[in-house]
Amino acid sequence: MSRFEKVLTRINAAASRPGRSDADIKLLAVSKKQSLEKIRALVEAGQTRFGESYVDEALGKIDALSSARLEWHFIGPVQSNKTRALAERFDWVQSVDRAKIVRRLNEQRPAEMAPLNVLIQVNPDGESQKAGCDPDRIEELAAMIDAAPRLTLRGLMAIPAPRRDPAAQDAVFAGLRDLFEALAGKRSGVDTFSAGMSADLEAAIANGSTMVRVGTDLFGPRPNGSAHVQ
Numbered sequence: 001m002s003r004f005e006k007v008l009t010r011i012n013a014a015a016s017r018p019g020r021s022d023a024d025i026k027l028l029a030v031s032k033k034q035s036l037e038k039i040r041a042l043v044e045a046g047q048t049r050f051g052e053s054y055v056d057e058a059l060g061k062i063d064a065l066s067s068a069r070l071e072w073h074f075i076g077p078v079q080s081n082k083t084r085a086l087a088e089r090f091d092w093v094q095s096v097d098r099a100k101i102v103r104r105l106n107e108q109r110p111a112e113m114a115p116l117n118v119l120i121q122v123n124p125d126g127e128s129q130k131a132g133c134d135p136d137r138i139e140e141l142a143a144m145i146d147a148a149p150r151l152t153l154r155g156l157m158a159i160p161a162p163r164r165d166p167a168a169q170d171a172v173f174a175g176l177r178d179l180f181e182a183l184a185g186k187r188s189g190v191d192t193f194s195a196g197m198s199a200d201l202e203a204a205i206a207n208g209s210t211m212v213r214v215g216t217d218l219f220g221p222r223p224n225g226s227a228h229v230q
């Protein structure tokens with residue numbers, strides 16, 4: 001079985017445990033630091049959705065693969081001087097975590113393109129050095145995005161710190177699910193809860209994740225061993 005097939009099998013098994021369908025869980029292939037050859041092989045196997053964390057690296061890949069009609073998601077920390085490239089070249093930005101970024105993406109999304117899909121990145125761990133907004137700021141950011149004509153709010157994204165204790169890991173995803181449901185309950189277009197990576201996709205899917213972001217288990221280890229970009 002290829003790495004790709006193994007990941008699809010894991011998603012399918014994780015979905016069936018709580019009685020979910022794997023059709024409700026999208027796979028984002030996290031291709032940061034991975035070669036064009038590896039990405040092309042995955043495109044040929046049928047994958048269309050890719051996630052990148054570094055703007056300059058991503059733009060080169062988007063150009064090189066433009067004939068394949070892929071969906072590109074930005075998942076790294078957003079620097080305000082890079083928002084124009086995100087607004088012009090990506091389909092989704094999953095790491096929106098402050099008002100300034102909402103304003104700039106809305107101003108910079110070209111009028112002839114469809115509105116940019118955005119997720120609010122929430123930080124459930126309360127560690128100030130990490131990206132992601134405080135859970136009690138979600139509604140304020142969501143209201144700003146609702147009022148931004150060039151943006152479409154699709155949901156929440158989170159990168160919880162790994163927890164060794166399965167019950168603690170489950171609890172953090174359950175808390176995120178409550179935040180997602182509170183947001184989705186008030187808005188018809190909110191359909192995406194982006195949670196779960198190579199190491200924890202089962203716990204995320206058990207708690208309602210609709211999009212898992214998998215790098216290492218799809219492509220193998222990143223060449224220079226870069227960790228998750230928080």
Ligand SMILES: *Cc1c(COP(=O)(O)O)cnc(C)c1O
Pocket residue numbers: 030032053075076159197198199213214215216217227228229230
């Ligand atoms: C790198 C990264 C991933 C993928 O992590 P793996 O452990 O390689 O599956 C997922 N989400 C974000 C935000 C990342 O930066």
